[in-house]
Amino acid sequence: MTTHEPHLLPGAPGAPGAPDVEPDAPPERVGFFTDTSVCIGCKACEVACKEWNAVPEDGLDLTGMSYDNTGALGASSWRHVAFIEQDKPLGGQQTQPELRWLMASDVCKHCTHAACLDVCPTGSLFRTEFGTVVVQEDICNGCGYCVPACPYGVIEQREGDGRAWKCTLCYDRLGAGQEPACAKACPTESIQFGPLDELREKAAARVEQLHATGVPDARLYGEDPADGVGGAGALFLLLDEPEVYGLPPDPVVTTRDLPAMWRHAGVAAAALLTGLATVFAGGRR
Ligand code: SF4
Numbered sequence: 407m408t409t410h411e412p413h414l415l416p417g418a419p420g421a422p423g424a425p426d427v428e429p430d431a432p433p434e435r436v437g438f439f440t441d442t443s444v445c446i447g448c449k450a451c452e453v454a455c456k457e458w459n460a461v462p463e464d465g466l467d468l469t470g471m472s473y474d475n476t477g478a479l480g481a482s483s484w485r486h487v488a489f490i491e492q493d494k495p496l497g498g499q500q501t502q503p504e505l506r507w508l509m510a511s512d513v514c515k516h517c518t519h520a521a522c523l524d525v526c527p528t529g530s531l532f533r534t535e536f537g538t539v540v541v542q543e544d545i546c547n548g549c550g551y552c553v554p555a556c557p558y559g560v561i562e563q564r565e566g567d568g569r570a571w572k573c574t575l576c577y578d579r580l581g582a583g584q585e586p587a588c589a590k591a592c593p594t595e596s597i598q599f600g601p602l603d604e605l606r607e608k609a610a611a612r613v614e615q616l617h618a619t620g621v622p623d624a625r626l627y628g629e630d631p632a633d634g635v636g637g638a639g640a641l642f643l644l645l646d647e648p649e650v651y652g653l654p655p656d657p658v659v660t661t662r663d664l665p666a667m668w669r670h671a672g673v674a675a676a677a678l679l680t681g682l683a684t685v686f687a688g689g690r691r
């Protein structure tokens with residue numbers, strides 16, 4: 407009889423060749439590098455995500471935007487494969503007619519500074535030991551504060567349910583030493599999963615390679631820890647401006663100014679109380 411061995415990530419505890427680590431040492435921060443230059447638009451990632459996470463169907467009709475049928479990330483689309491048709495040749499190719507398809511699988515960015523998590527009043531959204539951002543459906547009260555807080559428009563309340571849903575970066579699979587379902591299903595390795603530091607190195611090397619082979623427009627998105635969200639946990643290699651893919655060019659954590667706002671509100675409240683106390687004291691004389 408054969409026993410079914412789970413597919414363990416290289417380096418995961420218990421995997422062959424795993425380094426000896428302190429039992430209590432926190433795991434490395436992990437994430438995604440999505441290299442859109444090798445995406446073929448098969449949507450295996452979307453399907454695998456739905457199947458593993460039991461995410462309901464969210465529209466089988468084509469949107470009119472090429473082969474896109476889901477349109478955007480949302481409560482029931484935790485991966486979204488965008489199709490963009492352009493009157494441009496593929497990098498390095500001298501083809502006629504000049505036409506190219508950009509395909510890109512988008513996902514929650516698992517931000518370093520995650521506004522969704524900052525504003526959640528119930529603790530439903532939390533940072534995991536892997537550095538990812540997860541929403542717990544049994545704690546979410548459906549207040550919806552996280553929805554406008556996300557600078558990418560990722561998290562959404564589900565109609566008829568009211569609770570907020572998004573990619574969990576397959577928290578259950580990571581806990582079992584397995585890679586996320588979407589990365590495992592991707593046939594071209596457009597979606598790569600692993601320790602974030604390694605992914606940043608891979609992404610930088612891939613951009614250099616594309617530049618050297620005649621694709622000067624290749625660029626990274628979300629890789630800079632100095633950007634407005636402190637760097638994303640999901641990096642992308644794009645072949646055009648972020649806006650072309652529906653991504654904000656300069657995302658900023660929407661709760662960035664909250665501490666200063668609270669300080670100003672505190673000063674204003676103190677001034678108001680002082681004024682009232684003065685009036686009250688004057689009235690008693
Ligand atoms: S992309 Fe949006 S939903 Fe995802 S972690 Fe960042 S703020 Fe939260």
Ligand code: SF4
Pocket residue numbers: 454455456458459484485513572573574575576586587588589
């Ligand atoms: S990591 Fe898991 S939950 Fe997130 S998009 Fe991929 S399959 Fe879906």
Ligand code: SF4
Pocket residue numbers: 444445446447448449450451452487509511591592593594595596597
């Ligand atoms: S599975 Fe991979 S190749 Fe297929 S659409 Fe998703 S990212 Fe692209």
